[in-house]
Amino acid sequence: MSTPTEVLVLDDEPLVCERLKEHLERKKYRVEVFTESRKAVDRLAQKRFDVVITDLKMEGPNGLEVLRFVRDQNFGTQVIVITGYGSMDSAREAQYSGAFDFVHKPFRAETLEATVRKAARTARKLAAQGAP
Amino acid sequence: MRTNADTTEEAREESHAGTDQSVRAQQALLERPELSIRTRIIVVFVVIFVLCSGSTVAAVFFLSAFEEKIGFLETAGAYSFDVEEARRNEKNYFLYGTGLPEALASAKLARTRLERSADQMRSVEGVQGFSAMEASLGRYVSLLESLATADANDDTARKRELEVNLRTEGAQIITEAQEMIDRERVAVSAMLHTSMVGAVAFLALMLLVVVLFGGFVVRAVLRPLDRFMDYVTRIGAGNYEPIRPARRYRDEFSRLAFAFNRMLGEILTRQEQLVQSGKMAAVGTLTSGIAHELNNPLNNIGLTTEALLEDFESYTDEERRRMLDQIYTQVERAGSTVKNLLDFTRKDRSAFTALDVAEVAASAGRLAGNEALLAGVVWKWDLDGELPRIRGNPHDLQQVFLNLFLNAIQAMPEGGDLGVRARLDSEGFVRVDVTDTGVGIQAEHLDEIFDPFFTTKQLGEGTGLGLSVSHGIIEKHGGRIVVESEPGHGTTFSVYLPTTEVR
Numbered sequence: 001m002s003t004p005t006e007v008l009v010l011d012d013e014p015l016v017c018e019r020l021k022e023h024l025e026r027k028k029y030r031v032e033v034f035t036e037s038r039k040a041v042d043r044l045a046q047k048r049f050d051v052v053i054t055d056l057k058m059e060g061p062n063g064l065e066v067l068r069f070v071r072d073q074n075f076g077t078q079v080i081v082i083t084g085y086g087s088m089d090s091a092r093e094a095q096y097s098g099a100f101d102f103v104h105k106p107f108r109a110e111t112l113e114a115t116v117r118k119a120a121r122t123a124r125k126l127a128a129q130g131a132p
Numbered sequence: 133m134r135t136n137a138d139t140t141e142e143a144r145e146e147s148h149a150g151t152d153q154s155v156r157a158q159q160a161l162l163e164r165p166e167l168s169i170r171t172r173i174i175v176v177f178v179v180i181f182v183l184c185s186g187s188t189v190a191a192v193f194f195l196s197a198f199e200e201k202i203g204f205l206e207t208a209g210a211y212s213f214d215v216e217e218a219r220r221n222e223k224n225y226f227l228y229g230t231g232l233p234e235a236l237a238s239a240k241l242a243r244t245r246l247e248r249s250a251d252q253m254r255s256v257e258g259v260q261g262f263s264a265m266e267a268s269l270g271r272y273v274s275l276l277e278s279l280a281t282a283d284a285n286d287d288t289a290r291k292r293e294l295e296v297n298l299r300t301e302g303a304q305i306i307t308e309a310q311e312m313i314d315r316e317r318v319a320v321s322a323m324l325h326t327s328m329v330g331a332v333a334f335l336a337l338m339l340l341v342v343v344l345f346g347g348f349v350v351r352a353v354l355r356p357l358d359r360f361m362d363y364v365t366r367i368g369a370g371n372y373e374p375i376r377p378a379r380r381y382r383d384e385f386s387r388l389a390f391a392f393n394r395m396l397g398e399i400l401t402r403q404e405q406l407v408q409s410g411k412m413a414a415v416g417t418l419t420s421g422i423a424h425e426l427n428n429p430l431n432n433i434g435l436t437t438e439a440l441l442e443d444f445e446s447y448t449d450e451e452r453r454r455m456l457d458q459i460y461t462q463v464e465r466a467g468s469t470v471k472n473l474l475d476f477t478r479k480d481r482s483a484f485t486a487l488d489v490a491e492v493a494a495s496a497g498r499l500a501g502n503e504a505l506l507a508g509v510v511w512k513w514d515l516d517g518e519l520p521r522i523r524g525n526p527h528d529l530q531q532v533f534l535n536l537f538l539n540a541i542q543a544m545p546e547g548g549d550l551g552v553r554a555r556l557d558s559e560g561f562v563r564v565d566v567t568d569t570g571v572g573i574q575a576e577h578l579d580e581i582f583d584p585f586f587t588t589k590q591l592g593e594g595t596g597l598g599l600s601v602s603h604g605i606i607e608k609h610g611g612r613i614v615v616e617s618e619p620g621h622g623t624t625f626s627v628y629l630p631t632t633e634v635r
Contacts, residue, residue, distance in 0.1 A: 013428055015458055019435035026443065057424070057505050084427035085506060106431035109438050 004030040005120040010040040011055040023109040050123040056083035076126030078119035157374035167381035212309040214242035272301040356385040370607040410601035421502030425469045429462035490515040490554045496533035508547030515554045520631045528605045535598035536566040543570025561628040572619035
């Protein structure tokens with residue numbers, strides 16, 4: 001693992017961002033956090049990330065819109081969707097839209113990190129195969 | 133600043149106000165003297181019966197008097213005939229010399245008739261009149277007897293003398309008999325006239341009784357019926373004020389009013405139950421929002437606790453203290469969500485306090501906040517901060533606004549704007565408009581949306597209680613709720629609440 005995995009965390013809960021940033025940086029990920037989805041989308045347009053962790057329901061562009069934006073970029077970036085709502089319709093929609101995984105709150109940082117690791121592996125493989 | 137105890141005391145006082153009012157109305161209904169419709173109808177029929185009996189007795193009495201009169205008239209006719217017969221024979225005797233015994237016989241027969249019916253004659257003609265008649269007839273008979281003696285003696289001079297006297301007395305008794313018959317005829321015809329007048333008078337009296345009875349029926353039965361129609365209309369419109377006494381006496385309608393008041397009490401109890409069901413239904417709709425509201429702080433607590441447990445050593449004391457602070461804040465956040473929910477579902481009997489409608493609407497907005505977020509609905513708040521306070525039940529009003537907000541959110545599945553605007557209108561009402569940019573309501577449904585259990589939502593999405601319960605709550609506050617909708621463009625519900633004292 002020569003270059004560190006790039007992770008973008010988007011959640012309107014500042015504490016989620018803070019804890020995930022701490023945890024993932026301790027595990028040697030390079031992490032950027034956003035509490036506003038508009039700013040996160042702007043950043044995604046500028047920079048390629050391996051993994052995007054996004055909350056589903058937010059003001060501004062919601063998790064699904066972020067997911068579609070990332071898919072459309074076609075950089076092999078994997079999206080993990082987290083949500084506090086137990087709405088299964090949104091979960092199914094997220095998976096159909098090509099999310100790597102779907103995580104319900106409350107979750108453990110360690111469990112999420114394991115998912116991020118797997119997602120990062122997939123993202124690198126895809127990037128190596130055919131990314132421009 | 134008011135203490136908590138004051139508020140509770142006041143609330144308790146006011147919560148009993150409704151019950152007291154009802155108890156007072158019931159007592160007032162019972163305290164009046166009783167004069168039942170049944171008693172009054174019995175009295176009227178007794179009066180009619182007495183009148184009819186009286187008239188029957190009078191008629192029987194009258195007819196028997198009439199019969200007696202007719203009988204007397206017959207006697208008088210026979211007497212008159214005998215007297216005339218005597219006079220005819222008397223004349224024959226003077227003209228042809230025959231008929232004197234027959235004249236005497238007829239005159240004696242007339243006297244016998246007079247004597248036989250002496251009592252009757254005396255009562256009808258009077259003692260004096262009868263005595264005069266008896267005397268005239270007696271004189272006539274004795275003159276005839278004298279003539280018979282003179283005839284036997286062949287005393288011509290005596291006969292001439294007697295003839296003059298006989299003519300005078302004869303004319304006298306004929307006149308008297310004739311006068312008696314004429315008088316009796318007049319009396320009979322007067323009796324007939326009286327009987328006709330009596331019949332007409334009785335008819336008029338009966339008419340009067342019937343008119344009075346009709347008036348009584350109108351007063352005692354039809355007017356209360358009209359009043360009860362008004363009560364039913366009023367109750368149907370949602371005004372559950374108890375019926376108060378309208379008249380001085382207690383009757384069957386008072387019992388009906390009493391039963392009505394008891395029914396109103398039952399309706400109020402049921403309505404409270406309905407309000408509670410409405411609250412529970414609203415809570416059901418809120419579930420996913422509440423899950424989110426609780427899952428977020430729980431997640432924050434979990435993540436922070438996990439970080440402390442795994443990497444305790446790597447944090448400085450200051451960082452640990454800050455993280456524990458964060459945990460505490462999140463616990464408070466979850467606690468306040470649960471408290472809000474319990475506050476909302478708490479049952480409280482119509483405790484009216486002074487409140488700020490804008491504040492109540494804002495608190496309902498916080499409860500529905502996550503639902504809006506979930507549906508991609510953007511709030512557009514426009515609340516006048518200087519609104520006068522109104523008197524009302526904050527929990528019930530919160531429920532009204534929550535219902536309106538949840539309906540608005542459900543009307544915008546693809547997201548939209550949810551406007552909440554609060555202003556004081558020119559009539560002294562606080563007016564809150566809840567406007568959505570959703571699917572709108574079909575014109576044919578606008579009349580029905582406040583009916584209980586009316587819903588266009590799928591099974592499990594709505595009970596059809598929300599708006600009917602809201603309508604009831606707003607009416608209880610002396611306000612009104614109106615709706616305007618344009619299918620495809622959106623709907624505005626306007627709630628008007630009076631700023632003056634409400635019951």
